[in-house]
Amino acid sequence: MASVTSLAATVNQRVADALSAALPEAGAADPLLRRSDRADFQANGMLALAKKLKGNPRELAAKVVEGIPAGESGAVIKEIEVSGPGFLNITLADEAIIKTLAERAADARLGVPYAEAPGTTVIDYAQPNVAKEMHVGHLRSAVIGAAMVEILEFTGEKVIRRHHIGDWGTQFGMLIQYLIEHPHELDHKSGADTEVSGEEAMSNLNRLYKASRALFDSDEEFKERARRRVVDLQAGDEETRALWQRFVDESKIYFYSVFNKLDMEIHDTDVVGESGYNAMLEETCRLLEESGVAVRSEGALCVFFDDVKGPDGNPVPLIVKKSNGGYGYAATDLSAIRDRVQNLGAQTLLYVVDARQSLHFKMVFETARRAGWLNEKTQAVQLAFGTVLGKDGKPFKTREGETVRLVDLLDEAIERATAVVREKNNEKINLTAQEIVENGAQIGIGAVKYADLSTSAARDYKFDLDQMVSLNGDTSVYLQYAYARIQSIKRRAGETRPAAHPELELAPAERALGLHLDGFAEVVAEAAASYEPHRLAAYLYQLASYLTTFYDQCQVVSADNPAEVVENRLFLCDLTGRTLHQGMALLGIRTPERL
Ligand SMILES: NC(=[NH2+])NCCC[C@H](N)C(=O)O
Secondary structure, eight states: OOOOHHHHHHHHHHHHHHHHHGGGGGGGGOOOOEOOSSSSEEEEEEHHHHHHHTOOOOHHHHHHTTOOOSSSSSSSSEEEEEETTTEEEEHHHHHHHHHHHHHHTSTTTTTTTOOSSOOEEEEOOOBBTTOOOHHHHHHHHHHHHHHHHHHHHHHHEEEEEEOOOOOOHOOOOOOOOHHHHTTEEEEEOTTTOOOOOOHHHHHHHHHHHHHHHHHHHOOHHHHHHHHHHHHHHTTTTTHHHHHHHHHHHHHHHHHHHHHTTOOOOGGGGGGGGGGGGGGHHHHHHHHHTTTSSSEEEEEEEEEETTOOBTTSBBBBOOHHHHHOOOOOOHHHHHHHHHHIIIOOSEEEEEEEEGGGGGHHHHHHHHHHHHHTOOOOOOOEEEEOOEEEOHHHHHHHHOOTSBOHHHHHHHHHHHHHHHHHHHOOTTTTOOOOHHHHHHHHHHHHHHHHHHHHSOTTTOOOOOOOOHHHSSSSSSSSHHHHHHHHHHHHHHHHHHTOOOOOOOTSOHHHHHHHHHHTTTTTTHHHHHHHHHTTTHHHHHHHHHHHHHHHHHHHHHEEEEOOOOHHHHHHHHHHHHHHHHHHHHHHHTTTTTOSSSO
């Protein structure tokens, strides 16, 4: 169906038209329409405009008012008046609110339009490192990236996912060599016929990593054998490659088990790690050198930037090829850009990566621009996220000072959420033991995701499980309970179905809820354009808050209400529920039907 024009857009257009009629020299001036608590909307644009054109703002505002039909039957605007130094206070007709919402409700997409000119975006997110434990930084990348995938796809963008896992580098020499010398270290205790748990895979890898590192640091001869193993790996020696593959496969078992716990779908074909660009590295460097973008400096191939200098004032280059001939992280990322733009056809490259890598990406993007791999038609953006802090505000560590294992955190979140669900369960809700477990997982994982997505990604955030699973405040649990409550009301309504009744007069809490519901499409578009899922989270939290006020002030299912009022209120509840469900789905969070 055709997209629904929001009330805000309609009103904005009316005021803009009246404004340019009243003051032709204003051109296409922005009326600066905002939601307001004095009326439904306030337009502040007349003030700045009158000031600029040396006119009287109240007079200009009065002229605009004259040009807007209000109060007639069928008009969207019921009342418009000049206030203060020259604002316009605008009140909408109840009828218009419900009619617009009914149009939204009739659409499976809730009236959210597709973007006018969708393109192709490659999102680089959820990129842990082989043979290493996943940490909270990897969690952030996965959670924020997955939300951006959903949000962008919902707007019609073609999204290609890339999990740029760390599966290459000199550390594999040591790991592989160790495995050759201790061939059973990766064997599964559980036997070949049972499936290996992510836990077991990781603990094997961990043990092997530590042991090989210790040997590498203490035994010169092993160190030398490990070095030679790196050469074999790079030369494509078959046995060495096969062992490398074992590390990758083993790690994937672990990664996928974590993503699975996170209720996240990761496709193996989207996992294109650093090794996936090996075949391009030489050409990437050659092209950079031939075009003069990169130059030789002390044996290394480097790119220099005027504005990137170290503490000593000397320039810090991006090293694309080391003096020993090895390629690093940068050469891989530059090759990945070429692949993503030239082979995958991306216009946008989005990197969901820790802010601590911002300098790297700044230099990589600039290098790609100089080389012509990025141009006016393509853009590269780092969605840089901050550090996860402990409750004490310090980088997240256990009491013993070790990095916190991601899996332990997730398990604890699920455990706590399950306790909340169990505690709230009663004869009326009557959840089965199975449902308690399912809901506990959906709430626990939702809590972790929401805590991350509800703050601006750029900021550091405190990982505080007590706060995350709290029933009050800006938490996913609060939103999930709001959703479940709607479902319970709908069940209680029995035969009575939701139905829009534009002829009814609305209570203030109904208007506030209705107007907020009407803003869903706009917030989705904003979150997509700015790569800021937290805008959507904030919108959903407000929606749940409006719903709470609405419940407090308006009985839904009640014998005292005329049938139309019950139906209309059920209609508002239903649309709120669908909006919550859709919005939470975009954030990767489930909404259980019964809680
Ligand atoms: N294209 C990229 N460099 N993506 C980010 C990769 C993140 C890296 N594996 C890490 O753990 O820090």
